[in-house]
Amino acid sequence: MFRRTPHSDSVGLPRRFRRPAALMTAACLALGAALLAPATAGAAGSTNADAYRNLGQADRAEWMWGIAGDTRLSNMSIPGTHDTLAIHGGVMVQTQEDFGDSADTLTAQLDRGIRAIDIRVRVTEDKYFTVHHAAYYQQANFDDVMTKATAFLDKHPTESIVMRLRAECPYSDVGTFDCANDPKSVTPQKVRSIFAGYAKKYTEYFYEPSVRGTGRAEVPTLNEVRRKVVLGSFDSVGADGSYGIIGFDDHKEDHWAPSQIQDKWNYVKGNINKAITGSANDVYLTYSSASTSPLIDPYEFAGGHQLDDGAAILGVNYQLMKHLNNSAGRVGIVMTDFPGWGLVNAIIDHNDDNMVKGGNRMTWLVNGDKTYANSLYQDRCMVRGPEFDSSKTGGLVTQRPCQSSPPSSHQWGAEKPSYDGKGHFWIKASNGKCLTVPYNDGTPPGSGTQLFWWDCETRWFSGSQMWNIIPTKLATATGSRPAYTFINNWTGKCLSMDPATAATAGGKVTQETCPK
Numbered sequence: 316m317f318r319r320t321p322h323s324d325s326v327g328l329p330r331r332f333r334r335p336a337a338l339m340t341a342a343c344l345a346l347g348a349a350l351l352a353p354a355t356a357g358a359a360g361s362t363n364a365d366a367y368r369n370l371g372q373a374d375r376a377e378w379m380w381g382i383a384g385d386t387r388l389s390n391m392s393i394p395g396t397h398d399t400l401a402i403h404g405g406v407m408v409q410t411q412e413d414f415g416d417s418a419d420t421l422t423a424q425l426d427r428g429i430r431a432i433d434i435r436v437r438v439t440e441d442k443y444f445t446v447h448h449a450a451y452y453q454q455a456n457f458d459d460v461m462t463k464a465t466a467f468l469d470k471h472p473t474e475s476i477v478m479r480l481r482a483e484c485p486y487s488d489v490g491t492f493d494c495a496n497d498p499k500s501v502t503p504q505k506v507r508s509i510f511a512g513y514a515k516k517y518t519e520y521f522y523e524p525s526v527r528g529t530g531r532a533e534v535p536t537l538n539e540v541r542r543k544v545v546l547g548s549f550d551s552v553g554a555d556g557s558y559g560i561i562g563f564d565d566h567k568e569d570h571w572a573p574s575q576i577q578d579k580w581n582y583v584k585g586n587i588n589k590a591i592t593g594s595a596n597d598v599y600l601t602y603s604s605a606s607t608s609p610l611i612d613p614y615e616f617a618g619g620h621q622l623d624d625g626a627a628i629l630g631v632n633y634q635l636m637k638h639l640n641n642s643a644g645r646v647g648i649v650m651t652d653f654p655g656w657g658l659v660n661a662i663i664d665h666n667d668d669n670m671v672k673g674g675n676r677m678t679w680l681v682n683g684d685k686t687y688a689n690s691l692y693q694d695r696c697m698v699r700g701p702e703f704d705s706s707k708t709g710g711l712v713t714q715r716p717c718q719s720s721p722p723s724s725h726q727w728g729a730e731k732p733s734y735d736g737k738g739h740f741w742i743k744a745s746n747g748k749c750l751t752v753p754y755n756d757g758t759p760p761g762s763g764t765q766l767f768w769w770d771c772e773t774r775w776f777s778g779s780q781m782w783n784i785i786p787t788k789l790a791t792a793t794g795s796r797p798a799y800t801f802i803n804n805w806t807g808k809c810l811s812m813d814p815a816t817a818a819t820a821g822g823k824v825t826q827e828t829c830p831k
Contacts, residue, residue: 350411363618370424371655375663377471388534390645391669393649394659395651397604402454403453412653418464432476433548437452438534439506464544468520476543482506484501490532504553507553510526534562540688544777576611577628613653617652618631632655672789674690676811684726696715699723713820724744748768753779760806765813765823779806
């Protein structure tokens with residue numbers, strides 16, 4: 316919410332020359348070149364211009380299609396915009412790149428990957444919602460928002476939109492920079508009543524448990540809310556806990572008026588890091604936005620600014636993009652001012668753990684009956700093949716059709732060697748022997764080499780029997796299921812199947828160069 320917040324001269328901000336608004340806007344657009352030399356845009360952003368006020372091409376309209384449908388929203392990384400439609404009112408109020416009125420700006424954001432939106436509404440004529448940022452009307456109403464959102468979802472039914480809704484105008488003590496409801500006698504109950512009408516009008520598109528107003532909904536899975544608008548929360552309506560989803564604001568960073576840009580970045584980084592290590596069942600919500608107008612405007616927190624001596628203060632957007640480009644794991648919902656395409660991509664890329672993969676020779680399904688089925692040839696299971704000789708010391712590893720009641724020769728398990736301590740595993744057959752890459756006179760063998768089973772070694776250099784297990788997800792008709800890639804510690808190659816003998820019982824189980 317926009318407020319003018321007084322500060323003393325002791326806040327510690329560098330003294331800067333205050334330019335007229337038009338010149339400040341021009342200056343902030345050019346700041347990317349001042350902070351970093353231009354670079355060719357790639358999948359990952361590298362410059363301030365990639366992180367700030369440059370959403371780029373409309374090429375991220377369906378990024379959610381690749382997310383496993385059984386992933387809960389709490390376990391996703393979702394780029395969003397703070398005060399999504401705040402494009403009017405000047406530099407102290409504007410928070411987003413202007414793509415047009417009547418919620419055309421929302422359409423542009425959605426086409427470019429934004430999936431969490433922040434809508435602030437004022438009651439008009441005692442029966443409608445119009446969109447405001449404080450006293451400033453944003454040339455859009457709530458029907459515009461829903462019309463553009465539902466048109467997007469109809470065109471891209473794999474996607475979902477999370478909405479934070481707020482009653483923007485105070486019910487009493489209306490200040491100079493506040494909006495006033497029409498009529499001023501509007502109550503929170505009236506606001507809820509008007510919203511109920513919208514919820515009914517767009518019932519096909521709202522995730523109903525989040526808007527019914529009788530209690531917060533459990534955090535849904537993506538499959539439950541594809542082609543839906545999910546109400547995360549409905550604020551300032553006197554009904555805490557009646558709308559939205561459980562825990563939406565429980566792990567939130569929203570220091571909206573810090574004294575310096577670096578202070579805000581420290582808050583943001585702290586919450587992002589908590590999200591990376593926190594429970595997948597908890598919603599993490601981070602607002603990277605801030606304003607201490609007239610000292611630091613929203614665009615300066617987002618894009619940085621220059622001091623009178625020419626030194627550059629990096630904005631939150633750039634620092635966040637770089638931090639995300641060098642980390643992994645779920646980061647939750649991130650609400651930004653003036654995002655650039657590089658920042659949006661960096662957030663989306665943190666969904667990698669939940670991206671479903673198609674079957675391939677180097678991804679394996681581990682079944683409850685202890686069989687390992689190849690994800691490309693799912694009717695083929697890895698088996699302990701024929702012995703080399705009567706000593707039963709070792710033998711070949713092959714594949715055969717999976718069986719409903721598998722014999723012991725089809726069963727395997729993963730066990731940590733007691734002497735390793737580095738997270739590697741033995742893949743052990745039911746007879747206690749280990750899955751082994753041929754020693755090959757000490758030279759790591761190449762792709763296509765058939766594996767064998769052998770007595771488990773207990774020496775430190777027995778990397779040919781130790782495997783890194785990398786979890787992934789395999790697409791199914793209803794969502795996904797766990798799958799695994801097994802990478803040999805010695806050769807760095809992946810457990811695979813020989814395609815030439817894949818249709819033959821007793822075909823080779825091999826190692827192969829891992830997919831990128």
